[in-house]
Amino acid sequence: xxxxxxxxxxxxxxxxxxxxxxxxxxxxxxxxxxxxxxxxxxxxxxxxxxxxxxxxxxxxxxxxxxxxxxxxxxxxxxxxxxxxxxxxxxxxxxxxxxxxxxxxxxxxxxxxxxxxxxxxxxxxxxxxxxxxxxxxxxxxxxxxxxxxxxxxxxxxxxxxxxxxxxxxxxxxxxxxxxxxxxxxxxxxxxxxxxxxxxxxxxxxxxxxxxxxxxxxxxxxxxxxxxxxxxxxxxxxxxxxxxxxxxxxxxxxxxxxxxxxxxxxxxxxxxxxxxxxxxxxxxxxxxxxxxxxxxxxxxxxxxxxxxxxxxxxxxxxxxxxxxxxxxxx
Amino acid sequence: xxxxxxxxxxxxxxxxxxxxxxxxxxxxxxxxxxxxxxxxxxxxxxxxxxxxxxxxxxxxxxxxxxxxxxxxxxxxxxxxxxxxxxxxxxxxxxxxxxxxxxxxxxxxxxxxxxxxxxxxxxxxxxxxxxxxxxxxxxxxxxxxxxxxxxxxxxxxxxxxxxxxxxxxxxxxxxxxxxxxxxxxxxxxxxxxxxxxxxxxxxxxxxxxxxxxxxxxxxxxxxxxxxxxxxxxxxxxxxxxxxxxxxxxxxxxxxxxxxxxxxxxxxxxxxxxxxxxxxxxxxxxxxxxxxxxxxxxxxxxxxxxxxxxxxxxxxxxxxxxxxxxxxxxxxxxxxxxxxxxxxxxxxxxxxxxxxxxxxxxxxxxxxxxxxxxxxxxxxxxxxxxxxxxxxxxxxxxxxxxxxxxxxxxxxxxxxxxxxxxxxxxxxxxxxxxxxxxxxxxxxxxxxxxxxxxxxxxxxxxxxxxxxxxxxxxxxxxxxxxxxxxxxxxxxxxxxxxxxxxxxxxxxxxxxxxxxxxxxxxxxxxxxxxx
Numbered sequence: 001x002x003x004x005x006x007x008x009x010x011x012x013x014x015x016x017x018x019x020x021x022x023x024x025x026x027x028x029x030x031x032x033x034x035x036x037x038x039x040x041x042x043x044x045x046x047x048x049x050x051x052x053x054x055x056x057x058x059x060x061x062x063x064x065x066x067x068x069x070x071x072x073x074x075x076x077x078x079x080x081x082x083x084x085x086x087x088x089x090x091x092x093x094x095x096x097x098x099x100x101x102x103x104x105x106x107x108x109x110x111x112x113x114x115x116x117x118x119x120x121x122x123x124x125x126x127x128x129x130x131x132x133x134x135x136x137x138x139x140x141x142x143x144x145x146x147x148x149x150x151x152x153x154x155x156x157x158x159x160x161x162x163x164x165x166x167x168x169x170x171x172x173x174x175x176x177x178x179x180x181x182x183x184x185x186x187x188x189x190x191x192x193x194x195x196x197x198x199x200x201x202x203x204x205x206x207x208x209x210x211x212x213x214x215x216x217x218x219x220x221x222x223x224x225x226x227x228x229x230x231x232x233x234x235x236x237x238x239x240x241x242x243x244x245x246x247x248x249x250x251x252x253x254x255x256x257x258x259x260x261x262x263x264x265x266x267x268x269x270x271x272x273x274x275x276x277x278x279x280x281x282x283x284x285x286x287x288x289x290x291x292x293x294x295x296x297x298x299x300x301x302x303x304x305x306x307x308x309x310x311x312x313x314x315x316x317x318x319x320x321x322x323x324x325x326x327x328x
Numbered sequence: 329x330x331x332x333x334x335x336x337x338x339x340x341x342x343x344x345x346x347x348x349x350x351x352x353x354x355x356x357x358x359x360x361x362x363x364x365x366x367x368x369x370x371x372x373x374x375x376x377x378x379x380x381x382x383x384x385x386x387x388x389x390x391x392x393x394x395x396x397x398x399x400x401x402x403x404x405x406x407x408x409x410x411x412x413x414x415x416x417x418x419x420x421x422x423x424x425x426x427x428x429x430x431x432x433x434x435x436x437x438x439x440x441x442x443x444x445x446x447x448x449x450x451x452x453x454x455x456x457x458x459x460x461x462x463x464x465x466x467x468x469x470x471x472x473x474x475x476x477x478x479x480x481x482x483x484x485x486x487x488x489x490x491x492x493x494x495x496x497x498x499x500x501x502x503x504x505x506x507x508x509x510x511x512x513x514x515x516x517x518x519x520x521x522x523x524x525x526x527x528x529x530x531x532x533x534x535x536x537x538x539x540x541x542x543x544x545x546x547x548x549x550x551x552x553x554x555x556x557x558x559x560x561x562x563x564x565x566x567x568x569x570x571x572x573x574x575x576x577x578x579x580x581x582x583x584x585x586x587x588x589x590x591x592x593x594x595x596x597x598x599x600x601x602x603x604x605x606x607x608x609x610x611x612x613x614x615x616x617x618x619x620x621x622x623x624x625x626x627x628x629x630x631x632x633x634x635x636x637x638x639x640x641x642x643x644x645x646x647x648x649x650x651x652x653x654x655x656x657x658x659x660x661x662x663x664x665x666x667x668x669x670x671x672x673x674x675x676x677x678x679x680x681x682x683x684x685x686x687x688x689x690x691x692x693x694x695x696x697x698x699x700x701x702x703x704x705x706x707x708x709x710x711x712x713x714x715x716x717x718x719x720x721x722x723x724x725x726x727x728x729x730x731x732x733x734x735x736x737x738x739x740x741x742x743x744x745x746x747x748x749x750x751x752x753x754x755x756x757x758x759x760x761x762x763x764x765x766x767x768x769x770x771x772x773x774x775x776x777x778x779x780x781x782x783x784x785x786x787x788x789x790x791x792x793x794x795x796x797x798x799x800x801x802x803x804x805x806x807x808x809x810x811x812x813x814x815x816x817x818x819x820x821x822x823x824x825x826x827x828x829x830x831x832x833x834x835x836x837x838x839x840x841x842x843x844x845x846x847x848x849x850x851x852x853x854x855x856x857x
Binding site: 097098100103104276280281282283285286288289290 | 377378379422423427431434435438439440441443445467468469470472473474476
């Protein structure tokens, strides 16, 4: 049996080397520092006092104010117009419908879309028209996009993200979003709270509806079709696929409507847009009129049948392309 | 508050006047001391929330009509008819008003469970609308939902299987309209009123009619008895349509009329082509105009036409009303007058006008000499209430290049009309008697109308009749800057410049003749007392 141990470096075998010197010096350094007077030395904590824990600077606490400064906004415009839009043009070739429905929309709005993929955000940044496109912020998962300072800074700069807490109920995210809406910024939010795990939608949460009620801004329902095929959850390599984006009529909460009911109505509106994208406008309107619009969440059946049923939802490709590969 | 239309007396300090000259412009100086210019009003303030206004109109109809939702029920046959490509002018920016209305009507129909719905472009004897024109009018959503199933169609006035004879008026006028519309439980008519001639019973009784029906009011007698056809209450054209409307109503054809008016914002509210007067032009406006004029003069004619016809006007809706046809139309006319009427005192010896590049019958097409005559002597001359702004026996001077050019696909019968009929006579009565039926029943023209994108064989006759009131009223017509051969074929006199034209006019009306210039577009209507 041969000896597989790698030989130790000569410098490490010497009686005096850098590491041992540092190990010897560290206590001396510490005691020297401690012996310095305050404020050169850190303050001591009195006995019986619970030391204050350092403020978290990532996650929901990440401060994105700098990302709305003039230089950052200019940088974002250049990035979106020079990098994001051309890249999305190649990757997603978006076909945009319903922009005329925004004709009467004035001031800030909350764009609420279904969520299938990481491509959804850059796609929306590419297709939302002026004057909203360069005055947008995105509600992004605090625990994912702002997990560390590097991803947080990139998210804030490139997509104008603000952290939204999705694992616990907190007012910080809502306050920050409401403040920006009040300042005239528009918001992109994915009310499902995360990307679709299986190609079907998830129930809409009340964030978009709550912000609309609180700030008095309209919600624009948006349906995204095809992004799940570009980069679905769990995949890392994008596959170019044509996409379709359908904007709906801006919605405002009714006088006696709470955020839960309004959220349900927003979900229904996105479902109607999905129906419109899958069939045609008139068929979708008739089904909506009869209360028979297919749910975004898919049929309540077994997992494999749900996956199989996904093949039915693509216009012009009905049943021709099953959702899993042909195994022969 | 928008500035109303007004009349300006020309003096030495009056800057030159902008004359539209087809796809070009001319700056002309009118003689001081004996000329006046009728300027249109500025565009009226549009409705701020058109979607809400449309919904309100559908749910609160005028006249003896229930709200639209109450007229819709499952199992019914619903036909939505809409104005064709001839309205508005120039075509408006998206979304077109028709799209806005049709989508809301369909929304209500869907909520009521109406399945049997068809849409018909009410084009009478006009050319069929192309896919892109239909998409522009009704929007992609409606087009994609209906056209692939054959449920969005152009009206065919020559399809015997799809026409229904309804009856005869007390004056013997036959009423025959589109069968699908006639047999529907409800026709919803979606209209855009650009001038006071449009709308009312003319929408259904003309837009969905056949030649058999149209010939009763599209003729010389009707036109010469309409003073003018822009004034509903003094228009024989409208009286005939209203009689036909009564026949339709008595036969049980139910029409829910939706009429809209638009402001006269044709070229925007800023810049040299807007309603700004010349003395209001800034240095930038002047530079823009010079660049535009020089650029257009150097551009090939084909490219110039493409540039102009690609323009989409920023028209905006100023009113929408729905319900019973006649009550709706009364309101509509008031709104049209609010935008167009300009009070004018007395008549003058000469009327001048610059004709633009577009009229209702050359959208995406060529303005041929017959259409030049129709626009000048038919439409612009008739834009009056009371009396024409030019006296009987006076002179009309219009500016247009009048090229000897025709669109072979859109206007095939116009070519023959120009070459054969006008070479013989320009008298509308003689033309009607000798030639109309031959062209109206020509199988080739009929085939082209039904299967290609051609105006009906009889259409150039109607264009000529449209000017018959002016021809009878005027002592002479002079065209400035037109192709002399084409102008002479029309029976008019060609002139190189406005000064020459005024000199020529002095033979008829004397040397110190008074002049009125109609500053149109944007559209105005002279209310002459």
